Each structure stands twice: as structure tokens, then as C-alpha cells.
Amino acid sequence: EAGVTQSPTHLIKTRGQQATLRCSPISGHTSVYWYQQALGLGLQFLLWYDEGEERNRGNFPPRFSGRQFPNYSSELNVNALELEDSALYLCASSSGQSYGQPQHFGDGTRLSIL
């Protein structure tokens, strides 16, 4: 069974540009989560999508947005990039069908802002 896949592995942008990160969940999983791991800050929850809808949002500005497609894959978009957006962005998926299902993570996209 394929795990959570993320692309690209690395992304280099300059300040003010936009970045798009992609995630494919484990087959059968309907929930997709995005997390940011910035240097020295640990893993911070960004967004949760389930059945195509945004269900929860972390403490991040509106320039962080995303969507979930009918096949449950997801995109994270970051507009007006700032230097502090440099981080590892992790996507996770879970089955939303029942209580207590763990989230499974991809290997992340490392976003570097020059």
C-alpha cells in the first residue's frame, strides 16, 4: 500500500512569490492535514480538509490556503512568501470513518525562501 506522497521534495522561491505544494493521501483516507515544521518551532498544525471541505485551521495568516480535490488529494498554497515561511511542510492523512485513527505522514516538502 502506497503511503502519503508529497511533491515537490524541495522548492526554492523568492520573497513575494507564491508556492504550491501537493499531497496524495493513502488510498481510502478522506482526511488530509497540513503541518509546518519551522526551525526551532516544532510541528505546527496548519489546515485540515475532509471530504473536500476545510474543517479546521491553525494560527496562520490567510495567505496560507489550500483545497482538497474529489480524489482526496490536496494542495497547499502560500501567497506573498516571506522569509519565515522557510520550513518543512508535512502532509498527513487519516481515515475519517471512526474514532481514534492515527494520522500518517508523508516525507514533506522543504520550502526555502531566498
Next chain:
Amino acid sequence: DQQVKQNSPSLSVQEGRISILNCDYTNSMFDYFLWYKKYPAEGPTFLISISSIKDKNEDGRFTVFLNKSAKHLSLHIVPSQPGDSAVYFCAASAGAKAAGNKLTFGGGTRVLVKP
């Protein structure tokens, strides 16, 4: 505020001995707890979880203990193996549909298992 804390940034243990990792939390709404292992350049890998209705869950070499009154959980790895050398994260979530909610992570504990 840090709602989930792992106060030991690192742990060194001899191969074959027990590794004990600790995690404290402050939010009494947390009802589902997980441990993840992370190797460099890889995403976190799910290890084991426990819901607040239990005080112990075991899976092979891994056992998680939950003390709700102390808001404390621990992960025991017995016996420790060199392949267990990684960073371990404790995570927690709140809500009846805990899987569909955000995870709050601790800062991680780096474990080194010496041959």
C-alpha cells in the same frame, strides 16, 4: 503556550535495555495521544496510540502508559535496538472524533541506542 511538552531533549541508552520517553500535557480536553518516530529527511512514522479511556496500550516492543490525573504519558521501548535511534514525538488531540482534529506535538526527544 506549549500544551504538550517533552522535557528531555535527548536520551542515550544501551542496546537491549529499556528506553523510557516522557511527555506532559496541560490541556484537559486532550483525549487521544500518539507517539511518532522520525528519522532525518523522512516524515514522522506512527508508532502507537492510546485513548483517554485506557491507561496502557502495548504493541510489540512499544508500550504507552497514560496517567490522566498527572497529565502525563510515557513510551517504553523494550528491548531497545540500534534502529530505534531517532527523534520521538508525543502528540495529542481533543474531540470526540479525535482522528479528525489537529494534533498538538511536543518538541521531540532524540534517542540514541548504543550497540
